[in-house]
Amino acid sequence: MDYFRPESLEEALGLLAEIPDARCLAGGQTLVAMMNTRIVAPPRLVSLRDIPGLDQIEALPNGGLRMGTMVTHETLMNLSANGAHRLLPETARQIASPAIRAFGTVGGALCHADPAADWPTALVALDASVHVAGIDGKRREPLAEFLVDALTTTLEPGEILTHIEIPPPGQTSAGAYVKFARVEGDFATVAVAVSLSLSGPTCEAIRIAVGGCSPVPTRDDAAETGLVSTELSEADMQAVGNSLATAIQPEDDGRASAAYRRMVVPGLVQRAITLAHDRASEARI
Amino acid sequence: MKRTLLELNVNGELQQAPTRPTATLLDVLRDGLHLTGSKRGCDQGVCGACTVLVDGRPARACLMLAVDCQGRRVTTIEGLNESGEAAAVQQALAENGAIQCGYCTPGIVVALVDLARAGGGASENDVRRSISGNICRCSGYVKIVEAAVSLLGGKASDGR
Ligand SMILES: Cc1cc2nc3c(=O)[nH]c(=O)nc-3n(C[C@H](O)[C@H](O)[C@H](O)COP(=O)(O)OP(=O)(O)OC[C@H]3O[C@@H](n4cnc5c(N)ncnc54)[C@H](O)[C@@H]3O)c2cc1C
Ligand code: FES
Ligand code: FES
Numbered sequence: 001m002d003y004f005r006p007e008s009l010e011e012a013l014g015l016l017a018e019i020p021d022a023r024c025l026a027g028g029q030t031l032v033a034m035m036n037t038r039i040v041a042p043p044r045l046v047s048l049r050d051i052p053g054l055d056q057i058e059a060l061p062n063g064g065l066r067m068g069t070m071v072t073h074e075t076l077m078n079l080s081a082n083g084a085h086r087l088l089p090e091t092a093r094q095i096a097s098p099a100i101r102a103f104g105t106v107g108g109a110l111c112h113a114d115p116a117a118d119w120p121t122a123l124v125a126l127d128a129s130v131h132v133a134g135i136d137g138k139r140r141e142p143l144a145e146f147l148v149d150a151l152t153t154t155l156e157p158g159e160i161l162t163h164i165e166i167p168p169p170g171q172t173s174a175g176a177y178v179k180f181a182r183v184e185g186d187f188a189t190v191a192v193a194v195s196l197s198l199s200g201p202t203c204e205a206i207r208i209a210v211g212g213c214s215p216v217p218t219r220d221d222a223a224e225t226g227l228v229s230t231e232l233s234e235a236d237m238q239a240v241g242n243s244l245a246t247a248i249q250p251e252d253d254g255r256a257s258a259a260y261r262r263m264v265v266p267g268l269v270q271r272a273i274t275l276a277h278d279r280a281s282e283a284r285i
Numbered sequence: 286m287k288r289t290l291l292e293l294n295v296n297g298e299l300q301q302a303p304t305r306p307t308a309t310l311l312d313v314l315r316d317g318l319h320l321t322g323s324k325r326g327c328d329q330g331v332c333g334a335c336t337v338l339v340d341g342r343p344a345r346a347c348l349m350l351a352v353d354c355q356g357r358r359v360t361t362i363e364g365l366n367e368s369g370e371a372a373a374v375q376q377a378l379a380e381n382g383a384i385q386c387g388y389c390t391p392g393i394v395v396a397l398v399d400l401a402r403a404g405g406g407a408s409e410n411d412v413r414r415s416i417s418g419n420i421c422r423c424s425g426y427v428k429i430v431e432a433a434v435s436l437l438g439g440k441a442s443d444g445r
Contacts, residue, residue, distance in 0.1 A: 028349060036309065
């Protein structure tokens with residue numbers, strides 16, 4: 001294996017293009033664990049950590065956020081954010097433990113696309129999009145399309161995820177990330193991320209993503225639309241929780257059975273919406 | 286596999302070690318530099334026995350590629366021993382009966398030194414969160430938490 005630490009994106013793309021199975025190295029918190037068990041043996045690693053700007057978070061003029069792929073979980077845990085963007089620190093502090101948060105990156109988590117990981121779920125709820133660079137140019141796509149299947153994204157060999165962009169939070173907005181795991185710091189058995197905004201007492205917009213239960217985070221467009229202009233009553237929340245429990249495609253695994261996951265989804269959805277609703281209502285007063 | 290000579294800043298000194306390209310920081314510390322205070326429990330980032338500081342942040346030595354640590358400052362339990370920074374934590378653990386087989390202890394000490402560096406005292410929750418990535422098979426954690434709270438306690442619960 002050879003190893004490079006280029007100082008520009010162009011150089012990195014060139015190095016990746018030279019060898020078919022070359023890989024990016026971000027925080028290594030997943031990749032090195034896989035190398036240690038010999039699940040993967042990349043012929044070349046291209047470390048992204050000296051490429052300028054990739055570890056920066058930038059506030060956009062429209063109120064949105066743009067963060068580089070190398071931003072760590074720890075940095076996001078300490079981010080001071082507004083409204084629904086507070087979903088970012090709330091999610092980050094529920095990931096793994098301090099040492100892994102200090103080096104694991106948000107972009108590495110999205111590229112690995114583990115169905116039980118936290119960022120895919122939280123960032124789909126925030127309607128994030130991703131910027132990808134390749135030797136032939138750049139593209140931008142919604143995160144929900146970037147995530148294709150378990151451990152599979154639209155990344156072609158040699159491409160680099162460079163930035164993640166989040167639209168501005170709504171006027172009176174809030175988010176909530178509710179993670180249900182066997183112990184603190186474990187991967188999610190089920191996780192629910194909610195981002196909503198209120199207009200007076202009624203729901204103006206809402207996105208709900210369920211993680212840990214399907215190859216990619218699950219949303220239910222129709223159920224979300226059904227919540228708009230309601231006051232998010234208990235019956236409304238139950239209805240959306242039940243429809244999400246039907247929409248997921250859970251499997252039995254070491255963390256829980258599929259049936260168990262279907263059983264806990266409605267309660268967690270209700271808990272997450274209630275939290276976000278309460279937070280947004282407080283912001284309104 | 287071909288070996289290359291790696292230069293790493295460990296405990297304030299530049300050290301050279303011949304290394305396989307795929308070696309982790311833990312491999313180089315233990316086998317190359319004979320700094321065996323950092324323990325190997327899992328090689329998967331799960332147990333925390335290998336915890337060191339990299340650029341001042343707690344890190345899994347088993348999940349850092351050694352080549353990727355060039356240009357970074359690595360501090361191991363041996364370094365914290367020599368500087369005296371680990372002494373207070375070690376004493377608190379010893380006095381509270383928090384050390385049994387001791388395999389997890391170096392990692393726990395590094396994690397708690399990181400917590401102590403943050404300053405401002407720590408609640409029981411802060412302590413539990415700071416060592417949440419460190420597995421101890423002997424103690425049941427209660428004595429470790431008591432030791433850390435006796436040393437760093439004083440802050441009201443942070444609510445989490
Ligand atoms: C013990 C343990 C517990 C964990 N618990 C959780 C948890 O509770 N929740 C959770 O969400 N995660 C958890 N993780 C995973 C952790 O968050 C990882 O940090 C993260 O999934 C991967 O990020 P990384 O920066 O370490 O990526 P790396 O390991 O460096 O890379 C991962 C993969 O993505 C590719 N890649 C990385 N960056 C790019 C890029 N910019 N462009 C193209 N390809 C790229 C790499 O080539 C590699 O294939 C845990 C990990 C461990 C070891
Ligand atoms: S050996 Fe590194 S975490 Fe277990
Ligand atoms: S004292 Fe034995 S593992 Fe902790």
